Amino acid sequence: MTYGPATTTSTSAAAGRTVDLKDVFARLDQPWQPKVVARLNDYDIKCARLEGAFVWHDHPDTDELFIVMNGSLTIHLHTSDIALGPGQLYVVPRGFQHCPVADGIVHTLLIEPRGTVDTGTETNERTYDPDD
Numbered sequence: 001m002t003y004g005p006a007t008t009t010s011t012s013a014a015a016g017r018t019v020d021l022k023d024v025f026a027r028l029d030q031p032w033q034p035k036v037v038a039r040l041n042d043y044d045i046k047c048a049r050l051e052g053a054f055v056w057h058d059h060p061d062t063d064e065l066f067i068v069m070n071g072s073l074t075i076h077l078h079t080s081d082i083a084l085g086p087g088q089l090y091v092v093p094r095g096f097q098h099c100p101v102a103d104g105i106v107h108t109l110l111i112e113p114r115g116t117v118d119t120g121t122e123t124n125e126r127t128y129d130p131d132d
């Protein structure tokens with residue numbers, strides 16, 4: 001039985017400690033370079049600053065969750081455009097081509113399996129590996 005934070009057995013980078021998202025976002029000065037702030041089992045919890053348009057891509061093996069904290073984000077799909085504001089979330093179904101476009105600066109939380117490539121099936125100049 002464990003009576004406190006299981007910091008010695010958990011694989012989570014943030015298990016047992018408080019993460020202040022406001023501070024994390026304040027320090028994020030580069031767009032489209034998500035920072036892993038915690039791990040939940042095999043999932044990364046990431047903070048990302050988005051600015052302008054990303055690139056069209058898809059993730060064939062995983063859904064992708066966007067939680068908008070600040071700003072206005074449009075996720076373009078081939079079938080529709082999803083407009084998100086603060087406090088709203090959207091899950092892009094696996095295999096769906098999408099292109100996120102931030103109106104100004106947008107702060108988002110992303111939750112996705114560890115190792116998910118931000119640009120999906122292709123790697124290019126926009127690809128960013130938060131573990132590098």
Ligand code: NI
Nearest residue numbers: 057059064118
């Ligand atoms: Ni994506």
